[in-house]
Amino acid sequence: MFRTLGLLAACAIIIALTTGAVADESRRALVLSSDFGTTERFVASMKGVALGVDPNLQIHDLTHHIEPFNVWQASYMLAGTIDYWPEGTVFVSVVDPGVGTERKSVVVRTGTGHYVVTPDNGSLTLVADKQGVLEVREIDETVNRRPGSESSHTFHGRDVYAYTGARLAAGVIDFEDVGPLLEPKIVTFNFQQPERLEEDSVVGNITHVEIPFGNIVTNIPKSLVDDLGLSPEDGVTVIVEITQSGKPVFRQQIPYVPSFGYVDEGSPLLYPDSLQTIGLAINSGNFARHYEVRAGADWSIRLTK
Amino acid sequence: MFRTLGLLAACAIIIALTTGAVADESRRALVLSSDFGTTERFVASMKGVALGVDPNLQIHDLTHHIEPFNVWQASYMLAGTIDYWPEGTVFVSVVDPGVGTERKSVVVRTGTGHYVVTPDNGSLTLVADKQGVLEVREIDETVNRRPGSESSHTFHGRDVYAYTGARLAAGVIDFEDVGPLLEPKIVTFNFQQPERLEEDSVVGNITHVEIPFGNIVTNIPKSLVDDLGLSPEDGVTVIVEITQSGKPVFRQQIPYVPSFGYVDEGSPLLYPDSLQTIGLAINSGNFARHYEVRAGADWSIRLTK
């Protein structure tokens, strides 16, 4: 009887090791993000390389429609998505205008227990801000590079990032095997943190333009505007100034209201969005296009009551 | 010997339960459909939440390019796809212009043995018509809601629909555990069923405009037109009237022919499409755009010989 139980236990262990159903570590998902689009063959090549590492991998897309070379947007996509994935999930983020230059290839462990494989070119800016970056390792390409890819026409996203990410997700390597530990310091863009400036002003960053509606996402929490004594229910107008690298782009009084329907079609509004940060929009229009406002580290906004 | 066999059997049962390879119930796929597009991070957040429920889930996309807020189109996509997926597949359909209002969140079991998780806002209209809706349960959000998502900035598609769909697909809950059984009655749009009207007319609904060619899909079966004594081989012209909510939009005589090549480039035609329903197109042109015809519950068509 004891032997029988022991045997069943051994059986269960084999099953666990073989299928990964219990050993969660071997079922980390791999999530790909890039500016490659889905029309060409680049994303499919990355996935093929990843499945070559482990035919059982769970591979998913964050998005491949990041604006070409927009490293800031890459960091926004990561920071806004990571929290919803299981701990241990491995993200591969490839927006790499500096491919072939001296930027480092790294894997970081976030404060939330996720991993990001990426060129260290600023694509972790908002991850460092939101999830935190606890450990940084430089990819040792003598080990973590697709065999046979050492020729002059290497595609780093496929041969280094997807390959290394797949090995980590599959448990072929541990985080320690990625390469040498660096100072936990990564390349980041400076941007305006949300802040109360004076008696009657708050400032912040324009973080994102939502496609396709052109609504503006800022990093100013509604609570900071509440502190100014403003409430969307009062429908007061607020002076909004937008600058790019300090250069004025937009200055106008805009009503601060609960939602779109409170202003006429075609009129701009300031409102608390679904994330409880301050948003800007035109009712039935496209704010970003109409006022030529974009998003990024060098885009700041000031609200004055 | 008996003990050995018994042990093997026990082993097999453990394997089956652990891997789901035998117990099909735990290998139901999860299929996502929405108007979110694939440029932003919303779809990826839904998938992360689903994999948090079960890291082994099979997750797929129906489409995320439904026209924003077009609930009718959401129902068309479901009704036209469900039959090709294995019984037990769980569809999550989120086109939700009324998010935050009083529409119910439901899971239905179709006449074909599939499940659909959706706001009950009309997105099941054509499913009710084609597959049938056998049982309707309202999602009990005290149980079936992502833990930690009870704050003011809930994203229902992610926190309720994807989460509940994943639990059902993974076998974490049974259909009975979704929430209370409702009357098997859902919100549907009224639309014109295909019908012989008089001696020489048939009427029906304009169900869909196919992207990118702008061809019109109706719900009028070819057989109903056959009954009028019309055959595409005869190449006769038919009076076509299109109305939106009873208001005339288009009225013209169009040749009824077997396929595009039977009319000049730039000319409209009426033809039996690949589903053996009546279609409308312009040879090498875009019927929907040219004649400003769209699709939906309030779009009707009448053919008179």
Next chain:
Amino acid sequence: MFRTLGLLAACAIIIALTTGAVADESRRALVLSSDFGTTERFVASMKGVALGVDPNLQIHDLTHHIEPFNVWQASYMLAGTIDYWPEGTVFVSVVDPGVGTERKSVVVRTGTGHYVVTPDNGSLTLVADKQGVLEVREIDETVNRRPGSESSHTFHGRDVYAYTGARLAAGVIDFEDVGPLLEPKIVTFNFQQPERLEEDSVVGNITHVEIPFGNIVTNIPKSLVDDLGLSPEDGVTVIVEITQSGKPVFRQQIPYVPSFGYVDEGSPLLYPDSLQTIGLAINSGNFARHYEVRAGADWSIRLTK
């Protein structure tokens, strides 16, 4: 003790067979490629049929954004992707302007040990050129066709190609079970192979236009141009002639340079691209659109020093 070990071995075998974790053959991925786009429900229907064959299949997309009916482009996508996927991977490629006509439905085994399921209409042209086609089998539709799909409105991509591909990927059938072996000869387009013509000229084919930038990809290796005594470092101008079916489209002297920055914005350039073949582009512009150059079997290019 022996019995115990024997039992454990039996257990392990059952596990291996049940889960496919060891038996790699049953973990071949299925990769879909088409011109269907991702807005309509066609791709999702193919995936549903495939999962109906085996709920554990790994299904991925190459791309569904091939230009409608562009069979040449379908072959380019396959040839450029196959090598990065594990041996045994099954590709389903459906660009099928001749659906309903007499083209054969085949599965081929490539020189690299991959499989492609496709209408034999030219979509294997560049696969035959690059990976090689070792064996060709015609799909026996009496066996390899979705049960219940024998009506007049068959969708071959779903009912024959996705179904057969899934059966092969899942190990439900072996390659031998696809159908009768044909001559290893497939339909291909004639196109200009890269070639030294005279003392001072090389010719080749315009293989692809990269979306969205409009850069031209040729099949002329940099080494062939090196042989002419040209080097991008010298920045010499080269006479470029582009013809479509022998008809002149473009003739101009263009500088041969290492990369974009070597010419003014808006100016054309000839350069060795990342694959070490010769590319054509406009710095910060769209060569293909500006000069109305496309790609395909009948597009040739001649470089003269």
